[in-house]
Amino acid sequence: MVVMRSLPVLVIGVGNRDRGDDAVGPVVADLFAGRDGVATFVAEGDLSDLSLRWERDQRVVIVDAMSSGCRPATIVPIDALDERLPIDPGLVSSHGVGLAAAIELGRILDRLPEQLTIIAIEATAFELFGELTREVAEAIPLIVDHVERALGLSPCEVEPRQEEHRARTVDV
Amino acid sequence: MGRIMTDGTVEKSTSDNVEKSTSDNVELHVPVLARVEGEGAMHVKVVDGEVTDIRLEIYEPPRFFEAFLRGRDYTEPVDITARICGICPVAYQMSSAHAIERLCGVQVGGSIRELRRLLYCGEWIESHVLHIGFLHAPDFLGYDSGIAIAADHPKIVESILTLKKTGNDIVELLGGRPIHPVNVRLGGFYRSPSRTELGTLVGPLMAARETCEELVRWTAGFDFPDLEQDYEFVSLRHPEEYPFNEGRIVSNKGLDIDASEFEEHSREQHVAHSTSLHSTLVDRGWYHVGPLARYANNFDLLTPGIQELAREVGLGPVVSNPFKSIVVRGLETLYAIDEALRIIGSYTPPTEPFVEVPPRAGIGWAATEAPRGLLYHRYEIDEQGRILTAQIVPPTAQNQPTIESDLRRFVTDNLHLDQDELQLRCEQSIRNYDPCISCSTHFLKLTVEHQ
Numbered sequence: 220m221v222v223m224r225s226l227p228v229l230v231i232g233v234g235n236r237d238r239g240d241d242a243v244g245p246v247v248a249d250l251f252a253g254r255d256g257v258a259t260f261v262a263e264g265d266l267s268d269l270s271l272r273w274e275r276d277q278r279v280v281i282v283d284a285m286s287s288g289c290r291p292a293t294i295v296p297i298d299a300l301d302e303r304l305p306i307d308p309g310l311v312s313s314h315g316v317g318l319a320a321a322i323e324l325g326r327i328l329d330r331l332p333e334q335l336t337i338i339a340i341e342a343t344a345f346e347l348f349g350e351l352t353r354e355v356a357e358a359i360p361l362i363v364d365h366v367e368r369a370l371g372l373s374p375c376e377v378e379p380r381q382e383e384h385r386a387r388t389v390d391v
Numbered sequence: 392m393g394r395i396m397t398d399g400t401v402e403k404s405t406s407d408n409v410e411k412s413t414s415d416n417v418e419l420h421v422p423v424l425a426r427v428e429g430e431g432a433m434h435v436k437v438v439d440g441e442v443t444d445i446r447l448e449i450y451e452p453p454r455f456f457e458a459f460l461r462g463r464d465y466t467e468p469v470d471i472t473a474r475i476c477g478i479c480p481v482a483y484q485m486s487s488a489h490a491i492e493r494l495c496g497v498q499v500g501g502s503i504r505e506l507r508r509l510l511y512c513g514e515w516i517e518s519h520v521l522h523i524g525f526l527h528a529p530d531f532l533g534y535d536s537g538i539a540i541a542a543d544h545p546k547i548v549e550s551i552l553t554l555k556k557t558g559n560d561i562v563e564l565l566g567g568r569p570i571h572p573v574n575v576r577l578g579g580f581y582r583s584p585s586r587t588e589l590g591t592l593v594g595p596l597m598a599a600r601e602t603c604e605e606l607v608r609w610t611a612g613f614d615f616p617d618l619e620q621d622y623e624f625v626s627l628r629h630p631e632e633y634p635f636n637e638g639r640i641v642s643n644k645g646l647d648i649d650a651s652e653f654e655e656h657s658r659e660q661h662v663a664h665s666t667s668l669h670s671t672l673v674d675r676g677w678y679h680v681g682p683l684a685r686y687a688n689n690f691d692l693l694t695p696g697i698q699e700l701a702r703e704v705g706l707g708p709v710v711s712n713p714f715k716s717i718v719v720r721g722l723e724t725l726y727a728i729d730e731a732l733r734i735i736g737s738y739t740p741p742t743e744p745f746v747e748v749p750p751r752a753g754i755g756w757a758a759t760e761a762p763r764g765l766l767y768h769r770y771e772i773d774e775q776g777r778i779l780t781a782q783i784v785p786p787t788a789q790n791q792p793t794i795e796s797d798l799r800r801f802v803t804d805n806l807h808l809d810q811d812e813l814q815l816r817c818e819q820s821i822r823n824y825d826p827c828i829s830c831s832t833h834f835l836k837l838t839v840e841h842q
Contacts, residue, residue: 237474237571264477264570265521267537268556316525320538327541328549347474 233283239349240342267316270325278334284342292354465776481514482761486768494755502741503579512727513561518762524551531613579745607721611704624684677792680764713823750776
């Protein structure tokens with residue numbers, strides 16, 4: 220991973236590649252790697268230094284799995300500059316800082332970028348060494364579309380990972 | 392009997408949420424001990440002003456890594472055991488690699504050995520800095536988290552994050568990613584970095600050095616509770632270098648053994664109140680592993696500059712107050728930075744990034760120094776390289792009896808303290824060790840019962 224700071228937009232995939240649907244963020248970030256004008260970064264563990272990974276004049280989209288009780292593969296876009304995410308204290312320990320806390324740290328340190336959008340995807344399986352579930356895999360083209368629209372990028376054709384497409388979007 | 396309920400994670404105990412009893416019989420209940428990794432509880436019982444029972448109760452389900460290593464190929468523990476921990480996967484990779492290489496009669500030297508030390512430097516920096524900033528410093532400053540510190544001390548927190556990122560960058564460059572590195576294999580690495588690639592780390596490391604010195608001075612100015620114990624400090628000791636991967640297992644009280652002798656000298660036992668085994672030394676009892684132990688056994692192997700800084704901030708060559716481990720972690724971080732710069736400065740890429748490690752039947756042992764202390768591995772494999780047995784003794788299992796001993800001593804000496812203060816200090820006593828109860832969930836409950 221190398222973050223090319225001169226690039227105007229940054230796609231960050233958050234999650235553990237070895238834990239089922241948690242890999243959706245890294246998988247989507249990989250799809251943007253090498254696209255013109257787009258920097259990518261995969262954050263697989265502790266996120267404490269996340270705010271050091273972007274520049275203030277960058278536009279940033281973070282793709283991350285969520286577990287909210289929504290229907291599997293539901294996609295929720297969140298404007299992280301406009302909304303404060305609830306911080307789960309259990310995700311702040313000596314082993315790491317979670318996404319909401321990392322963004323709040325950036326806010327306190329005045330290190331937020333020009334745009335910060337989170338594309339959250341409802342995940343259902345986090346088993347060690349597990350694969351993406353069928354629902355989340357099938358939703359990947361729609362997730363990519365959300366990222367492109369958030370960043371004003373031209374569409375790039377992405378094949379669904381499975382035959383059927385069941386994803387849906389919830390606007391918040 | 393009074394019952395005290397407080398959420399130690401999001402807010403410290405205050406008199407507002409404490410139901411005080413006017414009698415000597417009080418039960419103090421903390422559903423979540425903040426910022427500690429894993430599922431567990433703490434029970435402290437005081438009868439007539441005397442501590443009668445202290446238990447660190449770990450109820451997180453066992454994960455059976457040793458069992459499911461059986462039957463796997465001898466090349467796999469490097470990757471499988473790395474998943475045991477999200478903050479110290481390098482330690483698991485190194486202990487497993489060294490044990491199996493020893494079993495197979497292979498000793499890795501030269502540039503590959505240096506790269507392994509460099510990888511360990513990255514992990515120590517990541518882990519120690521996260522501990523200092525997000526686990527331990529909030530206790531001394533009266534905040535509930537590192538995030539809360541940021542509001543009042545933004546420059547310090549930004550420095551901590553920058554330091555942490557420097558450690559991440561080392562692990563990512565050598566390991567392929569910042570957690571659970573994928574570039575490590577038996578005999579070395581799948582790919583070795585170029586001099587130019589390693590050179591990109593020099594600037595950040597030089598800046599990190601200055602930041603780290605400031606961090607050491609900052610933490611040394613904290614107000615430390617009084618607690619000194621006559622610990623048996625157990626760590627690796629190498630004749631020429633502050634230990635990461637190699638050395639004999641020694642103590643400040645005369646223990647001096649090879650890793651192959653470790654199980655003859657230590658005992659793991661089940662206790663009713665914990666799903667984690669408790670380790671003790673045969674005929675010697677509980678012992679202490681981690682930064683204070685390494686420091687006590689290897690002070691002379693720190694660089695002269697770090698020894699001088701230690702003296703400047705008031706530390707001698709042995710530190711027996713566990714609350715001061717935050718300062719020692721800072722000194723070890725500084726060592727890791729210096730060592731990383733030394734390795735990068737003299738680096739010549741190896742001809743091949745790894746040496747072959749052909750299987751042979753036998754038993755291999757190794758201990759390396761995880762950020763939290765000695766991490767012991769043993770493997771037995773057959774002639775095809777299939778694993779027959781595996782044994783892993785992590786630092787937290789070794790420190791559990793020591794944590795309980797610290798608590799007993801601290802509570803005994805401080806029964807006069809206000810309930811809130813006693814509770815906070817008990818939690819802090821646990822956090823001194825940064826116990827890693829698990830890497831998956833975060834829950835710990837503290838109960839203090841006075842009768």
